[in-house]
Amino acid sequence: MSDDEINLQEMPIAEILELMGEDLYDGYAEEVVEEVNECLSRGMTPYDVLTNGLVAGMDVVGVDFRDGILFVPEVLMAARAMKAGMSILRPLLAETGAQKVGTMVIGTVKGDIHDIGKNLVSMMMEGAGFEVINLGINNDVESFLGAIEEHNPDILGMSALLTTTMPYMRVVINALKEKGIRNEIVVLVGGAPLNDAFAEDIEADAYCRDAAVAVETAKKFMQIRQSV
Amino acid sequence: MISQFAALLTPEQVEQVHEASLEILANVGLLVRNEKARALLVQHGCLLDSETDIVKFPRRIVEHFRAAYPPTFTFHGRDPQYDRTIPDDGPLAMTASSAPNLIDPVTGRERRARSDDMARIAHLFNELPALDLFSVSVLCDDAPEGYFSLSRYYPALKNTVKPVRGNVPNVAEAKKVIRLGELIAGGKAVYEERPFITHHYCAVVSPLTMDFDSTELLLYLTKNNYPGYATIVPNAGLTSPLTLLGTIAQGNAEFMAWATLKQMVRPGAELIYSALPTVGDMRTGAYAPGGIETGMMVMGFAQMARYYNVPSAGYAGLTNAKLADAQAGFEKGMSPSIGVLAGLDLVNVAGLIDALMTFDFSMMVIDDEIMAMIKRVKRGLEFSAENLALNLIAEAGPAGMFLDKQHTVDRMKSCAILPDVADRDPRETWVKKGGLDAQGKAMQRVKEILTRDNPAVFSPVVDARIRAEFTNLVAGDSVPPPGWKRASQTRDRKTRRRRKHIRQ
Numbered sequence: 001m002s003d004d005e006i007n008l009q010e011m012p013i014a015e016i017l018e019l020m021g022e023d024l025y026d027g028y029a030e031e032v033v034e035e036v037n038e039c040l041s042r043g044m045t046p047y048d049v050l051t052n053g054l055v056a057g058m059d060v061v062g063v064d065f066r067d068g069i070l071f072v073p074e075v076l077m078a079a080r081a082m083k084a085g086m087s088i089l090r091p092l093l094a095e096t097g098a099q100k101v102g103t104m105v106i107g108t109v110k111g112d113i114h115d116i117g118k119n120l121v122s123m124m125m126e127g128a129g130f131e132v133i134n135l136g137i138n139n140d141v142e143s144f145l146g147a148i149e150e151h152n153p154d155i156l157g158m159s160a161l162l163t164t165t166m167p168y169m170r171v172v173i174n175a176l177k178e179k180g181i182r183n184e185i186v187v188l189v190g191g192a193p194l195n196d197a198f199a200e201d202i203e204a205d206a207y208c209r210d211a212a213v214a215v216e217t218a219k220k221f222m223q224i225r226q227s228v
Numbered sequence: 229m230i231s232q233f234a235a236l237l238t239p240e241q242v243e244q245v246h247e248a249s250l251e252i253l254a255n256v257g258l259l260v261r262n263e264k265a266r267a268l269l270v271q272h273g274c275l276l277d278s279e280t281d282i283v284k285f286p287r288r289i290v291e292h293f294r295a296a297y298p299p300t301f302t303f304h305g306r307d308p309q310y311d312r313t314i315p316d317d318g319p320l321a322m323t324a325s326s327a328p329n330l331i332d333p334v335t336g337r338e339r340r341a342r343s344d345d346m347a348r349i350a351h352l353f354n355e356l357p358a359l360d361l362f363s364v365s366v367l368c369d370d371a372p373e374g375y376f377s378l379s380r381y382y383p384a385l386k387n388t389v390k391p392v393r394g395n396v397p398n399v400a401e402a403k404k405v406i407r408l409g410e411l412i413a414g415g416k417a418v419y420e421e422r423p424f425i426t427h428h429y430c431a432v433v434s435p436l437t438m439d440f441d442s443t444e445l446l447l448y449l450t451k452n453n454y455p456g457y458a459t460i461v462p463n464a465g466l467t468s469p470l471t472l473l474g475t476i477a478q479g480n481a482e483f484m485a486w487a488t489l490k491q492m493v494r495p496g497a498e499l500i501y502s503a504l505p506t507v508g509d510m511r512t513g514a515y516a517p518g519g520i521e522t523g524m525m526v527m528g529f530a531q532m533a534r535y536y537n538v539p540s541a542g543y544a545g546l547t548n549a550k551l552a553d554a555q556a557g558f559e560k561g562m563s564p565s566i567g568v569l570a571g572l573d574l575v576n577v578a579g580l581i582d583a584l585m586t587f588d589f590s591m592m593v594i595d596d597e598i599m600a601m602i603k604r605v606k607r608g609l610e611f612s613a614e615n616l617a618l619n620l621i622a623e624a625g626p627a628g629m630f631l632d633k634q635h636t637v638d639r640m641k642s643c644a645i646l647p648d649v650a651d652r653d654p655r656e657t658w659v660k661k662g663g664l665d666a667q668g669k670a671m672q673r674v675k676e677i678l679t680r681d682n683p684a685v686f687s688p689v690v691d692a693r694i695r696a697e698f699t700n701l702v703a704g705d706s707v708p709p710p711g712w713k714r715a716s717q718t719r720d721r722k723t724r725r726r727r728k729h730i731r732q
Contacts, residue, residue, distance in 0.1 A: 071640045076632035209654055
């Protein structure tokens, strides 16, 4: 097809989904939104649009990123397009009671203002369809607990770049235990000085080395939660 | 762009070196063993002592012919897309050449090199993007009688489309190699229009000697318009004074000697001011091209070349290491860097270890990466309003993000060199991938390339034409060495079937 002009209305739905995948791959947010709307107007369920359109498309992005074909900036552009599509689907999914991809509260712990890595995780999680509440930097126990109460997330993400600030993650986890909600939430931690042993020691659920690992780990935990 | 080249000599000192060289040429002269060269020099006013065969070059003769030095040199490739002209396209990277030995890619042991190795070397070279010029890397121990040079040039020319440069021992061998070029091109006239073999000879042997065959080659090739140039190779403490400055003064005289002779044969004939200067290791007399002094003298020679307005070349990327190890890395990293900062146009760098004795496949891959980085230095900071990115800095703002901007996507493959050999994985991933060092990673790349077919080989028709005339020619094909299997296809970025659609 050598079409400069694409008429979505005339296109079979299978082709629109395919196009949605390509537009996600290229990070075209506005196009993805149009395609999501067109699918919905044809009577596709929000859940089908999510799984057969957006998620299927982002899976290809994920594989090509893993294989070194796509670079980080491209994945972030794709994640942004995904987020745009999700912003239409999310309220509809909530209405229909369809299974959520997941919600995450994420922040850098008290004393630490290094947030590039945390923001990357946040964007990549959105790219995987998660709803992310990004608390920014320098969060104390009250800030994390308040957000958990308000948003009832599946996952809490904490990040620290400094060896001096990472012990604060234990303080937050202990506070969750004291409140009796530790088992209701998956705690993922990350940051350059951390490792698996540290995560185990503070009784987090997992240490995630980078944003891609964070997304994979979050998806795994969501599967476990939803199968219970 | 480098806004100002590094210089070890002040402008006044450059002139003093020039004066010193003129004095050497006029008062000491050169021993000229080649009779034709002697005759030509005398015919143009040089002074011969017929007892000693020493020829003195009066100052005015040298200066007269210096006016004819041309400012550029073009290398032609079998595919014109790879033609390169210096100084404009510089710095160029060339392989180092004529090693008798090779590290076997499978066993890791040193042995004599053969023509099948030459085919693999040229194939690998052809796939390495930062390497521009193929100087025929090794000798071939399996050469049939009468095929000494053809056994080297044929596998080289067959397996790379980029420019090939090499040495031959004498005029008879040069003629065979040129004939090979004509057969590949499809005729003498076609070849002569774009001769894709560049010749190289050591017309002056330090100290201050023109020999028989190499000087004969200069005369023959220049007269018949085949491109070529000479390298001066002074070794301080052995064949030149044990000072960097004295070696530059003598080497500069040696350059002007062959350049003068060449201009006498054909005024305006192409030149490269090429040097391989070393300081002998006085502890043992060892030949030490990996020394930093080689890089420093190359800086000095590059400065002299600029003074004469001729392109420069330097063997700045050599090493005495026996493996592609840390010594090889720092010796091959430092001298080319300082050379290019001083304005060197061509770096002879890739493939050889052990003071030019041995070729190593992994080394050539590492050298490609070194040269990619050094070429990046030459690109400089790329000063422009767009690259200052003021709008973008304002758009991202304090505590903002640059990683998700289109501006970043547009430059993610061009701003920085993305190395294959230099490892940037987290330790955990690095361990999982085998915990390889640079040599190990480079060898993986070698294997990846040499287990694929070489798309550069010429057609069976051309091959048949060559074999009809040179009946005893070696096979010359790049086949994976015994024990290596052919690789599967690699994947590339998904390409869209449709263009971005237009919104109503």
